[in-house]
Amino acid sequence: MLHPLPPVLEILASLSLPRPPQPEECTSRRNSYELTLSILVLIGIIVSYLPQHFRIIHKGSSDGLSPWFLLLGCLSTSWSFFNILILQWRSIRCCAITSAGRCLESTLSIAQLFVQSVLFTLIFALYLIYFPPHKKINPLVRKCRLFCLPSRSFTWAISLLFAKIIAGNVVVSTVITTILLASVHNSIERHSAWTLVWAGFLGIASVLLTMIQYIPQILETRFRKSVGALSIPMMLMQTPGAIMLTVSLALSPGANWSTWLPYAFAAVLQAVLLGMCLYYHFRTRRLGLTSFHTAETTPLLTVHGKQMHDSVGRDEERQERVKPEGRIGSPLVAHVAVPNTGMGSGS
Template sequence: MDPRCAEISTPDYANFGLSLLILVGIVVSYLPQHLRIIRLRSSYGLSPYFVLLGTTSGTCAFANILVLPKSRSDVACCREIDAFPCVAGLLGVAQRLSPHDADPDLDSLLLFLIFFPRTSNPLTDDQDDPPKEELAPSYRTALGVTAISVLHAVIVAILSFWFVYARPQHTQGWANFLGIFSTVLASIQYFPQIYTTFMLKRVGSLSIPMMCIQTPGSFVWAGSLVLRYGSEGWSAWGVYLVTGCLQGCLLVMGSYFEIMHRRREKKDLQSRMAQAIPDTSTTEQTPLLRAED
């Protein structure tokens, strides 16, 4: 038996349980974002360039883990080992096939396009401010983001198949390139969204609960991938460290704006209530005036 297959045949149950827990958490973490967009029936507040960079970064990360020779050797080992060790050994691949990387390509991209605001007042939630027209992208921009994302995915898929079947000796280099490119895109992905959120002073349709789950989850999962792939898989887990830091910055800023907005709402409500209450104060002359009437 191949040494790698022998290693997989004796899985680490603690690491398997942790990886499975994080995998479930990743799937669940996107539900608040999807539900918020659907509830508001608008993707207002999401930067189209944030979606574009996230989609292309996720596509590269998706291809990276599939092209890695170590991943493909793990898949080949399933022919020689039992079912449970095979599942445990491929959990890293399963995680990469989960919505954490596939989501930008499917769910978020589709929701962003379907619920892209085309009116002057896209948000129906009474807790959200009307949009600032100078920050609102056009629907043509949304279509362009979708087209570029699909074209990029097709090109990466074609090149990945070519390297795997025609130039297998260069697959590690191609995987490293995809990992570096994914990390670079992920590193700059959050800057357009941070800028948009800063200018709006609101999170819009961006979900804070999603970021609360994903920010610490990124660091935990990066540690899990380090244990699984070691330093050779730096291109696989490095992107999680970068995105975790940037998403944490966005989370802090978005939470601050939401807290300040709710405080302003509370003050405005108290002010309106004070104006609505009639002045019932009396003076010494009040009974005399009423008597004269």
């Protein structure tokens, strides 16, 4: 005779052996137009990020990118992914009983946000790898030799801090989402209250971050008055692509306003940043400057009367500088060519 399991064991058994979804619960809601649009958006996301990756690697510098912009972007795209992962958890579970084509069709929106999150985080990784070496040092330590100050510059220090925040966010969000999704195995149609609260928090937080995400980069570009490492081709593709992504996400089964609204705000802010970059791009070309030129270009080193400027690929902009009164033994003393009079040379 079998004895009933205690309530605690029944709960654990239900979590480890979830009820499989039924075929009638896994009907697809996408038509051919929506499917084509979703596939094009996914391809567009991948293609649009490649110019930014290539530009940073090709130029060998990430100068001009705002770390605050990258932090907010990484957090926003990550939270948007976890938001839609929860809201479309049923579509993922249906992959156990549907064909591969039907599974891909129903999870395209999840794939879109996952790919976007990964590619944007890759920009931040390249930003750290190709961070200008001379900007890692505190300028006061370099110029005034005040070694009692922190050796790292403020921008490099917060960039390393942001890297830890982004990594911690991925770990914490994954753990919380996994625990909460484990409680909805036996209720494929309805999420628990805590799961919906978590999904709502992720969506609202993503909205708020997206609303301010481009503001630091807009300010950085305005201060520099140059494009820097930003890729104009990427923004030319992503600005209209953000509109298509918004429409695609709004038509996705199970998605609500918290999923697509961040990308509606992003489209407007991307358009503003794109307009600024186009203006400064043609402005610097007209003035004969490079895209890494800044409004306040400062020297890095002064060696034997030559001033090396803080620019990428601008060796031709080195200017001669002569110090009128130098001390004996100083490396800044101007080298003056003295004609050979023959005195003392024949002894």
